[in-house]
Amino acid sequence: MKESRLFPWLGVIFGATYFLVPLIATFEFSLRMERGRYSFEAYRIVLADPYFQASFGYSAVIAVCTILVGIALSVPTAYVVQLKLPRLRPVVEFITLLPLVIPAIVIVFGYLRMYNSSSWLPLTSSARGTDLLLTFSYVTLALPYMYRSVDTGLRAIDVRTLTEAAQSLGSSWPRILLTVILPNVRVAVLSGAFLTFAIVIGEFTMASLLNRPAFGPYLQRIGANRAYEPAALAIIAFAITWACMGLINLFAAMGRQTQRR
């Protein structure tokens, strides 16, 4: 009995060490900016840096836009596939997984070719246009996560019967989507949204190549030029990601409570 428990525990301890040691070391290092004592000086400097605030704010806005576009794209698609075109499901799943297979740099070069200032849709010729392009590239990047969680959420409810019940009560398609389907996949949509947020906040390649003042390039720039601040930034970015994960779990738990079926 005791022996059989030993190995799983060893595994857990090994895994925890693997993840925690670098994290703790980074944290410890980030506190050593002032000679001879621990302080949060590096954090103070980072948080007071106007570039930090600007780039983080920019990325947060882009993340929210990405989430909204992602929801508007994924929810109706997953709904229609589930309800009317179940045979298309493997195809759609394959397409939504492509961004995981194709490197971001390839996607962004593709975009730059398609939408450069001499193309038929010159998105990159203005800052707003490039923001739009960046948002759409992030939608692509986050699609596997968003689509998957929406699809899972839809599978957990009886989409067909709920739709038919609403239809027989006189409801139109847009109304069914907004008042019946969306509220019932709220939890799934939220977890997709937080994953999207975490991805967008840390993304470097696309923002850098499109030359937008996002958080990812800022992280990279600080990392190349300073000693202690990057460590503090890494810890902050890590905390944001974990907060997102925590929120996903929280909403999922709340969802289980209110939607026990």
Place this chain on the structure above:
Amino acid sequence: MAFLTIEKLVKTFGAQTTVKGIDLAVERGEFVTLLGPSGCGKTTILRMIAGFETATSGTIRIDGKDVTNLRPNQRHIGMVFQAYALFPNMSVADNIAFGLKVARKPSAEIAARVKEMLELIKLPDLGDRYPYQLSGGQQQRVALARALAVKPQILLLDEPLSALDAKIRISLREEIRAVQRALGITTIFVTHDQEEALSMSDRICVINEGNIEQLGTPFEIYNYPKTRFVASFVGTLNILNGRVLDSTSGRLSIDDQEVITARGIGGASTGDTLALALRPEALSIGHANGGSNNLTGTIDEVHFLGSVVRIRVRFKDNIVSLDTFNRPHSAPPERGQPVTVNFTREDILVLDRPTI
């Protein structure tokens, strides 16, 4: 003209024809049940009436108006599903109000109607609850209220009771019938449970493999089944083989014992073997005089079912089951005991009559 008229309704899925040309006329306020085994096409017929499935051919008219090609949200039909299908994100009151809100009724009218419906389904205090806080039976009552709140022209119910346990099922079927009578709403009810069909319906439409086998009142369907399928599907039935001794007087031989049927066996000739049917409740134990049929055999099996005792009697090749009431003061008969079974001449149904 009938309120709901279905003419030559056909539905094919790919190469398979599921509904094979059905004609049905339902009067205003009538409660008609579609009864049939699993996969016979009941749900498909109902879904075509609701508009969720488009008919391959044929017409559906409601109150004289052709609705065959209308979308479901244009048909004014109330539907109750087997899976309760309440909107999980809405309270009971909001569920009931849904159709009224879609129809943009004033909020005072909606509130009054919701209250009225909650009283109708006898759940006046549960308006604020959410579906997951209700039992299956309560959910199904709310689903009924939601469908009825918009005053639909026709109410369609697809096996609404089959997910519930036996006790609730019986009380709810009485309740559904009472609500239906109170509102006088034309109703089509789908079930594969013959007891449900017999106890609730004005008329039963027995369906087999996409065709109507028989349409009639529960009394007619049960007592005068027209086909072997109806006879065996509705109620428990003993089927025996009988040899014709004399077709004009209706004399038959069952395992070398003579019986007489009052139902015509006109086309049969002496020596033919016919399939005969006897309802368990038509049989009783003991010898009867006065023109009744008597068959002697031995007791094969005794099942004690509570208020009823079901006894199986073997003659030679033929076996029948019969029901007697449980009497606490007399023990049921025992296996192997010889016994005489009697039934009247009218009780023998002749299922397979050779064509003339």
